Amino acid sequence: MKTSPDSRARRKLIALTVSGVILVALIAVGGYGLFVGSHNTPPEEPPTSSPPAPVAPSQPDSFRPEVPRIVPTNDPELFAHRVATALFTWDTGSGLVPLDYTSAILEVGDPSGYEQAGLASDIATYMPTRGAWVKLREYATTQRIEIDTVVVPDSWADAAAQARPGQLPPGAIAYTIDGTRHRDGVWNGTAETLTVPVAFTLFLACPPDGDPCYLLRLSQLDNPLR
Template identity: 55%
Template sequence: MNPTDASRSRRRLVVMISAAVVVLLLVGVGVYGLVSGPRTTSSDPPPARPSPTAPGTTDRAPGELAPIPETDDPEEFARLVAEALFEWDTTTGLMPPDHTSVLLAVADPSGIEQAGLASDVAGYLPTRDTWVELRKYSTTQHLEITDVFVPEAWAEAEAQAQPGQLAPGTTAYTVEGIRHRQGIWNDKPTSSAHEVAFTIFLTCPPDGDPCYLLRLSVLDQPLR
């Protein structure tokens, strides 16, 4: 490979590592299904949430992803979700659906928002083909959180909602941070950093039950 070809190849790698993931075309809080009227009741119990592995245990198989710990603190939960959403390693043998499953495990236990959430998460993860390509360069990613806050726009959404349209304890947190990616090129480490922002919609029931995840905004189109 001549120097020109090598330079072009390296530029393609840097672009791949730095590129923002594909986003979904969603506009407004209402699109997320959060303000959709009172939920119908059912005699059937909601699906059980899987129990997380206790800290310090070794019940997980090698390469298996750790579950998101349960908490009734909304900001802590938002941080845990944000970290799980962005942290991945292409060398583990896992694929994007494995990471999606971790987020769906803490989704709305009624299942109402699950399909929408799965689509939201897909907008943050590389496609299968991109993942396979990134694996050639041992690419990893993690999020450095710089700020977490309830956006002013959420107060407007609450004000517009009719009584009973939002479950008690439902809120939104906008997360700002720096997405870091690392990889190997010609046996040498390479990395990139990219500022990101997004909003997490969640519910922390007032009775002290664990928080659960509703939906995600489009990446880099958060509520402010």
């Protein structure tokens, strides 16, 4: 039985759309960083990468798209909700690239710099690769997350108690997010949506002195603390 060109193209696109899940399954993060080294260990240099050349028509010089900033707060649950939303919200037709979305999240990362390199690596496993981004852009793909629950996992108390002195900053806490990832695109002139349940844990700190919360690390996607 022969497969029509439209059917083959649609299958290829669906495979690309879920490529993020496959990539994460193949990448071993190797721990959450918080329990690997002391918080007093000098940071590694963050990885650098160059954004791909834009595929869409160039915009006027006066037009400079920007990723919305994560609004600072000292409410840990609200901060976790905002970071999770930013982590899963992107638009391939915006003129931005994955590095732009990554940079917006790094802005609310550990101000000391000790966890920044690890955090950048964590975020990369949640984002499409440059090649996948170009393919997804052909179908005007966008992504968002519908958050169901934001809770402190039961295992966090034991994990924090086992941390060595100085390994966790003051106000450190973890939140596990459960929700649904939505990817929307246009295939052969028809709008399509793919939904996938997701779960992950954010490790963050909200200083007792009232300063804004900041992000430390992320768990592997679909491998959260419970």
